[in-house]
Amino acid sequence: IGCFRLGLVATIKDRANEIYKKVEDQKPLRGRNQDAILAACLYIACRQEDKPRTVKEICSVANGATKKEIGRAKEYIVKQLEVEMGQSMEMGTIHAGDFLRRFCSHLGMSNQTVKAAQEAVQKSEELDIRRSPISIAAAVIYIITQLSDDKKLLKDISLATGVAEGTIRNSYKDLHPHASKLVPSWYAKEEDLKNLCSP
CATH class of the missing domain: 1.10.472.10 (Cyclin-like)
Known part of the structure; x- marks a missing residue:
């Protein structure tokens, strides 16, 4: 529903799911706010697909997860993905x-x-x-x-x-x-x- 409310295409939803699957079993994410993790995956997917949304916009569909929680989850997920890929992650520049x-x-x-x-x-x-x-x-x-x-x-x-x-x-x-x-x-x-x- 978040993707729909933010006017995002299905490819972004798929990419967000893909990112989530890669990190959902990570120990350090256990006990963290699940909504913040999902929101962070959506934020990263938007950036990668060149359809960036502000953290505030993502926040509006994140079931009460705060900007701070989403920001922290995003940093952790990016680090995890970089470790897995063995290279820094390209998120596309925002303009x-x-x-x-x-x-x-x-x-x-x-x-x-x-x-x-x-x-x-x-x-x-x-x-x-x-x-x-x-x-x-x-x-x-x-x-x-x-x-x-x-x-x-x-x-x-x-x-x-x-x-x-x-x-x-x-x-x-x-x-x-x-x-x-x-x-x-x-x-x-x-x-x-x-x-x-x-x-």
């Missing part, structure tokens, strides 16, 4: 663009606004912004919606993305100086960018 469309959809943004946000996120990859891709996606949404008629509140963006308001603010601070490079010129003029609230 802000992997999450953006879904976040925009949760916020009910218009097609034009989504298109502008996607272009901005692509340009953000050229900058040396040391923030998580999820925080960058959230900050880009904030910038783009501030320049639209349908402004989104920080708290709504925080709810839709699972990124804390303070974290979005800090990422916004980092992105703000580059707004003219990030925001597509067809979407907003230089003049409009001056109206962006200062970080």
Whole structure:
């Protein structure tokens, strides 16, 4: 049901089951929260299949397992799989663009606004912004919606993305100086960018 609620394809469910079968008999996992183990397998499967979900999104279908428990189970499972394979495990790099469309959809943004946000996120990859891709996606949404008629509140963006308001603010601070490079010129003029609230 978790896969269904997260809009995931059957191959991810199969891979998550495969990972679970490999680790379910491991002694150190006994006594751990089973929901956290299952959730961690799902998180890893999503990453491997290039359909990443945030730990927070996985949490929402994890029957009460906490982020911390899922995080710990994930680290242990990755270590176990690496020992078994005799090499480090490839989980695929995550990019802000992997999450953006879904976040925009949760916020009910218009097609034009989504298109502008996607272009901005692509340009953000050229900058040396040391923030998580999820925080960058959230900050880009904030910038783009501030320049639209349908402004989104920080708290709504925080709810839709699972990124804390303070974290979005800090990422916004980092992105703000580059707004003219990030925001597509067809979407907003230089003049409009001056109206962006200062970080």
